[in-house]
Amino acid sequence: xxxxxxxxxxxxxxxxxxxxxxxxxxxxxxxxxxxxxxxxxxxxxxxxxxxxxxxxxxxxxxxxxxxxxxxxxxxxxxxxxxxxxxxxxxxxxxxxxxxxxxxxxxxxxxxxxx
Numbered sequence: 001x002x003x004x005x006x007x008x009x010x011x012x013x014x015x016x017x018x019x020x021x022x023x024x025x026x027x028x029x030x031x032x033x034x035x036x037x038x039x040x041x042x043x044x045x046x047x048x049x050x051x052x053x054x055x056x057x058x059x060x061x062x063x064x065x066x067x068x069x070x071x072x073x074x075x076x077x078x079x080x081x082x083x084x085x086x087x088x089x090x091x092x093x094x095x096x097x098x099x100x101x102x103x104x105x106x107x108x109x110x111x112x113x114x
Contacts, residue, residue, distance in 0.1 A: 005039075006056050007090070007097045009064055010048040010113075015104040019047025022074070024067030027053045030060060038062075056093065063087045064099055072105060079105040086110050 007027060011020035023043040028035040039053040052064075069082030090097055098113030 004050050004096070005053045007053050007062065007064075007099065008048070008050050009043075009052060009099045009101065010046070011043050011066060011101045011103055012047055013104070014102045014107075019043070019045065020071055020101075020103060021045045021047060023047070023071045025049050025052060026065045026067075028063050028065070029057065030062065035063070057090065059089075059091055059093050061087065061089055066101055066103075068103060068108075071103075077105055081106075081108060084108050088112075 009025060011023045012018075013020040021043055025041045025043065026037060027039045028037050038057070041049045041052050043049055063085055065083055065085045068079055068084050072079040084101060084103070086099055086101065088097070088099060100110060100113045102109045
């Protein structure tokens, strides 16, 4: 198992009550001149990405984009949201940031996890 990165995520398919495996995830950092991609990954069988990006990142704005359209297409399920992007501010450089996604075909929710 890889060490846990500064920013982690997981996706729960609230419609099925199961972890959402194989969801594509992109982590980006907001820098002068535009967004810079830091990492890409797919959720594991438990719907998690523990090694998303570097072990530490500076304070600033980040975003995680989830490829929910491909996830639902693989299940032959329609969805209203082909991508979900969560923009957040990382203020405490010593803290771990966990950004989960609760997903259904026609709604989603997120929160600051632990």
